[in-house]
Amino acid sequence: MAARILHRLRHALAGEGAREEPARGTAEAEDFPESSELEDDTEGLSTRLSGTLSFTSHDEEEEEEEEEEEEEEDGAGGELGQLPAPPGEAAGAEDGGRCRGWCWGRAGPGSRWDTGEPPRPPTADGGCPRAEWAPAGERAGGSGLLTRQLQELWRRSRGSLAPQRLLFEVTSASVVSERSSKYVLYTIYLIRSGRFDKAPAAIARRYSDFERLNRRLRCRFGCDMAGVAFPRKRLRRNFAAETIAKRSRAFEQFLSHLHSIAEIRRSPEFLEFFFLPDLRAAQRLTCTGMYREALAAWANAYRLQDRLGACASGRFLLTLAGLAVCHQELEQLGEAHGCCEQALQLLAAQDSHPLLGPFLQAHVHLAWKVGKDKRQSEARLQDLQDAGLPLQQPPTLKECLIKEALD
Structure with a gap:
């Protein structure tokens, strides 16, 4: 986008070569009438975009940068093709995109090219001391200072955007x-x-x-x-x-x-207002064998706890148990195995949770059914038995669901 803008600027400069150089001082503020609007708009860029956009890839960032830049240029108060010719235009109209005195005469305070440093004169060979200011898009760094400034602003603003809200x-x-x-x-x-x-x-x-x-x-x-x-x-x-x-x-x-x-x-009163009714309904449906209806209730309870950030609670483990049981009863063994794996990841640092044994047993059984590795779960189950787990068969996940009291 910046290359297109600078290309238009070059044509405007070439077409205006015969014009007189505008007077310095009084006309300087009119050379770039859109500069003040653009500066004000970019200062509030992170505020306007905060909480409204989500970036997923570098390509999407580049596309959004170009769109935003185009909007600001269109609403800046004038067309680039109508800009007056900069100093030195007549002498350098055919030099293939050299500096033409830009670095010295056009980088004053308030200009879009102003970087806060004093302007530099052209080099000995007539070249531009800063390649990024040269209007030729094919030069190294020819995307233009404006594009790089916006890109840097985007990167900084991404770190200061408001966090995701519910x-x-x-x-x-x-x-x-x-x-x-x-x-x-x-x-x-x-x-x-x-x-x-x-x-x-x-x-x-x-x-x-x-x-x-x-x-x-x-x-x-x-x-x-x-x-x-x-x-x-x-x-x-x-x-x-x-x-x-x-x-x-x-x-x-x-x-x-x-x-x-x-x-x-984080209080139980607030959290359970959302998902406790679904858990009760799902438990009742599971106990009566209505697994498809129960699965929908367990799934909604899962999504609610995920949105509320309550995935570390015992209610969430119970929800995973309900999902695993319903998926297994409906012959959806891959989904049931995934629920058991997620629960065991949450229980990785716990050896005394009442649902650990049932989840390990279910995971071993389902892994054998779907052809997944079950050696780690078998080893951990053996460790629990060696550490004093009762020799009798522990309850299944479904039995745990039935016995759980949801107050």
Whole structure:
């Protein structure tokens, strides 16, 4: 992109060779009328892009740099083809892209070529003392100082971008009528900024669920919750569209505010508000043999804990156990084996966890079924037995799921 801009500039300079050199001093500020706008815009570049873009490869970075540069040039206040000729233009119009006095006469303060150093005169052979200022795109470093400045700004801004945030978005709200009650059910998606989730995590909660969470957190975190707003109850018009819309927005802000407070974000009250109902439903479905329905509930609980950063808890290991059991019952042995491997990685430093033995046994069995290496799990299982593991058969993963009490 920078090479194209400089190419246009060369043509403009060649076409304006017959013009008089503009007066110095008063006309200097008009030589590059877009320079002040461009400088102001690039200073706020990291702020404008913070939390809105995700980079995955170097090629994508280059494409985004070119697009951003083009936008700034288009909105800078003038076309490059209309710039007045720089000093020395008539003398050097046919020199194949040499300096033409740029380094001495055009790198003043406020210019886009200003690097904070005093300008240098041309070299003895008439060449440019700084190759990057030469307008010829084919020279070494001919991409231009502007492109390199933007590239460096992008690299610096990437380190200062806001970290990924978890967003809470109410995507729908429906009025549910039961025999003895009527309420609004809000569907909330958990979205990580800067990423595209193929399988988003979602929950469905009613006003009383939010109210219970608010009450529990205020009992435990009174000071932190003092500045957290919660939508109050209404005696009338609870099912009006306006009320539902306002509450939807209020619940989004309520959850975002809670998640921004570290102590609350890590608390069991906050975390279990999201995934405990799914775990209970998944456990019930697994015990009754409805493995396909249970698998969907276990999978959503897995995604919720992953979004919330709760992958180091005992609930997450229970979730992996449920996924492994359901996958195995549905003859999806590769997926079941993967769940066991992930659980054993989390249990690598633990030798006394109640789920360690069942996971090792399941992993050995599944590895034999799918033709994977099982020697490490067999050796670790033997070590546990040598260290005093009871000789009787430990419970299976499914038995552990059935016995687990989800308070």
